[in-house]
Amino acid sequence: MYTISEALRGIFKNKLMSTVSMGVMSLSLFIFGVFIVITINLLILINFAQKHVQLEVFLKDIPQEKVQSVYEARTDTLYNLISAIDEVDSVTYITKEQALERFKLDFPEFTELLGPDFNPLPASFIVYPSPGFRTSIYLQNISHKIQDTLDVSLGRVEEISYGKAWIDTLDRWVKTIIMADLITGLIIAIASIFVIANTIKLNVFARREQIAIMKLVGASDSLVSKPFLLEGSIHGIFSGIAASSALYFSLKMLGRWATNIAFPTLPMFMILIFIGFSLGIFGSWLSLRKYLVDPWIDEDNQKGDRTK
Amino acid sequence: MIEFNQVTKTYRKDWKALDDLTFTIDQGSYTFIVGPSGSGKSTVLKLIYGAISPNKGYVQVSGFRIPGIPKNQLHLLRRKVGVIFQDFRLMEDRTIYENIAFVLLVTGTPRKTIKDKISTVLASLRLTHKIHQYPYQLSGGEQQKVSIARALVREPFVLVADEPTGNVDPEGSAEIFQILKDINSSGTTVIMATHELDYVKNTPFRVISLTQGKIVSDTKEKRCIQ
Numbered sequence: 304m305y306t307i308s309e310a311l312r313g314i315f316k317n318k319l320m321s322t323v324s325m326g327v328m329s330l331s332l333f334i335f336g337v338f339i340v341i342t343i344n345l346l347i348l349i350n351f352a353q354k355h356v357q358l359e360v361f362l363k364d365i366p367q368e369k370v371q372s373v374y375e376a377r378t379d380t381l382y383n384l385i386s387a388i389d390e391v392d393s394v395t396y397i398t399k400e401q402a403l404e405r406f407k408l409d410f411p412e413f414t415e416l417l418g419p420d421f422n423p424l425p426a427s428f429i430v431y432p433s434p435g436f437r438t439s440i441y442l443q444n445i446s447h448k449i450q451d452t453l454d455v456s457l458g459r460v461e462e463i464s465y466g467k468a469w470i471d472t473l474d475r476w477v478k479t480i481i482m483a484d485l486i487t488g489l490i491i492a493i494a495s496i497f498v499i500a501n502t503i504k505l506n507v508f509a510r511r512e513q514i515a516i517m518k519l520v521g522a523s524d525s526l527v528s529k530p531f532l533l534e535g536s537i538h539g540i541f542s543g544i545a546a547s548s549a550l551y552f553s554l555k556m557l558g559r560w561a562t563n564i565a566f567p568t569l570p571m572f573m574i575l576i577f578i579g580f581s582l583g584i585f586g587s588w589l590s591l592r593k594y595l596v597d598p599w600i601d602e603d604n605q606k607g608d609r610t611k
Numbered sequence: 612m613i614e615f616n617q618v619t620k621t622y623r624k625d626w627k628a629l630d631d632l633t634f635t636i637d638q639g640s641y642t643f644i645v646g647p648s649g650s651g652k653s654t655v656l657k658l659i660y661g662a663i664s665p666n667k668g669y670v671q672v673s674g675f676r677i678p679g680i681p682k683n684q685l686h687l688l689r690r691k692v693g694v695i696f697q698d699f700r701l702m703e704d705r706t707i708y709e710n711i712a713f714v715l716l717v718t719g720t721p722r723k724t725i726k727d728k729i730s731t732v733l734a735s736l737r738l739t740h741k742i743h744q745y746p747y748q749l750s751g752g753e754q755q756k757v758s759i760a761r762a763l764v765r766e767p768f769v770l771v772a773d774e775p776t777g778n779v780d781p782e783g784s785a786e787i788f789q790i791l792k793d794i795n796s797s798g799t800t801v802i803m804a805t806h807e808l809d810y811v812k813n814t815p816f817r818v819i820s821l822t823q824g825k826i827v828s829d830t831k832e833k834r835c836i837q
C-alpha cells in the first residue's frame with residue numbers, strides 16, 4: 304500500500320523525469336524491437352533457403368514383376384534406415400511416376416518422348432538434413448551412412464547426389480549474416496542498457512535528498528527501495544508497451560510493402576515488455592545501491608562548512 | 612544514556628575529526644556541544660544517530676552500540692533518535708502533514724493514529740494552520756518547528772539538534788530554543804550543537820566545548836571536581 308502510493312507519487316510528481324525516462328526507454332526498446340524483427344525475418348529467410356539443401360538417393364529399377372514385393376520391402380527398410388540417421392530431419396519417397404510428372408513439368412518440350420510405357424526415370428528418396436547439418440560435410444556423412452546400409456538394403460541404391468558448391472557458399476553467407484546480426488544486436492543491447500541505466504540513475508540522483516531524509520527518519524533500506532523499484536518497473540512496462548505498439552503500427556503503416564514481414568505480435572509485445580520491466584527494476588536497483596549506502600554524510604559537511 | 616568511549620574518528624588520513632573522546636550524557640539532561648566551526652560537533656551528533664561509525668572506541672546509544680550494530684538494524688536506532696538540522700531537511704514535494712506522516716508510515720502506524728498524533732504535535736507547536744502548506748511557503752522558524760514536530764511525533768528518547776537556529780531569525784531562534792527546553796522538561800534528552808556562544812552564557816545546562824576534536828572543557832566535569 305505504502306509502496307504503491309509512493310511509487311505513483313514518484314511517477315506523477317516528477318512528470319519531467321518520468322517522461323524522459325520512459326521516452327528514452329521506449330526509444331531504446333523500439334530500436335531493439337526493430338532489430339528483433341529483422342533477425343526473425345532473416346532466420347526465416349535463411350531457413351527457407353536452407354530447405355533446398357537436400358540429398359537425393361536414386362534407386363535401382365526393379366528388374367522383374369515377380370520379385371516386386373521383395374524389392375519393395377527392401378525399399379521400406381532403406382527408408383527406415385535413412386530416417387534413423389541422426390543428421391536426417393525427414394525423408395520423402397518419390398516414385399517413378401512422380402519423377403516423371405516432375406520431369407514433364409520441368410521440361411515440357413520433351414513430354415512427347417516419354418510416356419507411361421517409356422519411363423527411364425528412377426524412383427528416389429529426397430533426404431532433408433536437420434537444421435545445423437545443412438552443409439556439404441554433413442551431407443557427405445549422411446551419404447556415407449546410407450552407403451553403409453547397402454548390405455541390408457541389398458543394392459537398392461543406384462546413386463547419391465547433392466550440389467556441393469552452392470551449399471557451401473550458402474553456408475558461408477549464412478554464417479556471415481548471423482555473425483553480423485549478433486554483433487549488431489550486442490551493440491544495440493549494450494547501448495540501450497547504458498542509456499537506460501544512466502536515465503534511471505539521473506532519476507534516482509534527482510531524489511537523493513529525499514532518500515537521505517527517508518533514511519534519516521528511520522526508513523529501512525528495503526522500505527526506501529521498494530517504491531523506486533516499483534516505479535522503475537512501471538516505467539519499464541509502459542515503455543515496453545509503447546515500443547511494441549509503435550513497432551506494430553509502423554509495420555501497419557508500411558502496409559503493402561510489409562505484408563511479407565513476419566511479426567509475431569503477441570511474443571513481440573511480451574518480449575519487449577519483459578525486457579523493459581527487467582531493465583527498469585534492475586537499473587533502479589543498481590542506482591539505488593549507491594544512494595542507499597549513506598547519502599547525506601558528505602553533502603552535510605559541504606553544506607555545513609559553506610554556511611558558516 | 613549515551614556513552615562515548617575513547618572515540619576517534621578520522622575522515623581523512625592523518626587528521627582526527629574526533630580525538631579519543633570519552634563522556635556520558637544522562638537520561639533526561641540538556642547538553643550543549645559548542646566549539647568553533649570544524650571542531651567536530653556535527654561529527655559527535657552523527658555518531659549518535661548512526662550516520663557514521665567511529666574508527667576507534669565505541670558509541671553506546673540506548674541498547675545500540677556503534678560499531679557493532681548490524682546494517683539492517685540501523686534504522687531502528689534512527690527511529691529512537693530525533694534529529695533536527697540547520698537546513699531543516701524537509702521533503703520539498705510534500706505538505707507539512709505528509710512530511711510528518713512519513714516518519715509514522717515507515718513504522719507502519721495506522722492512518723487514524725497518524726492523524727491524531729500529527730494534530731496533537733502541530734497544535735502544541737501552534738502550527739495547525741500550516742498543515743497543508745509546503746515547506747517553501749513557510750518561514751525558517753516555522754520550517755524548523757515542522758522538523759521538530761517530525762522528530763517529536765515518534766517520541767524519541769533523545770533529540771539531537773545540529774545548529775538548530777542557524778537559518779532562523781533571532782525571534783524565531785528564541786522560540787525554537789524555548790521549545791527545545793520545553794521538550795527537555797517533559798523528559799526527553801536534548802543534545803544541541805551550536806557555535807553561538809550567546810546560548811551558553813550563564814546557562815544552567817551542561818556545556819561540552821570542543822576544539823579540534825578534543826574536549827577542552829565540560830561544565831559537568833568541573834562541578835564534579837569542585
Ligand SMILES: Nc1ncnc2c1ncn2[C@@H]1O[C@H](COP(=O)(O)OP(=O)(O)O)[C@@H](O)[C@H]1O
Nearest residue numbers: 600601604622628647648649650651652653654
Ligand atoms: N565527510 C567528511 N569528509 C571529510 N572530512 C570531514 C567530513 N565530515 C567532517 N569532516 C571534517 O571533520 C572536521 C569536523 O567536522 P564537523 O564535525 O562537521 O565540525 P563542526 O560541526 O564542529 O563544524 C572538520 O575538519 C571537517 O572538515
Ligand SMILES: [Mg+2]
Nearest residue numbers: 607652653773
Ligand atoms: Mg557542524
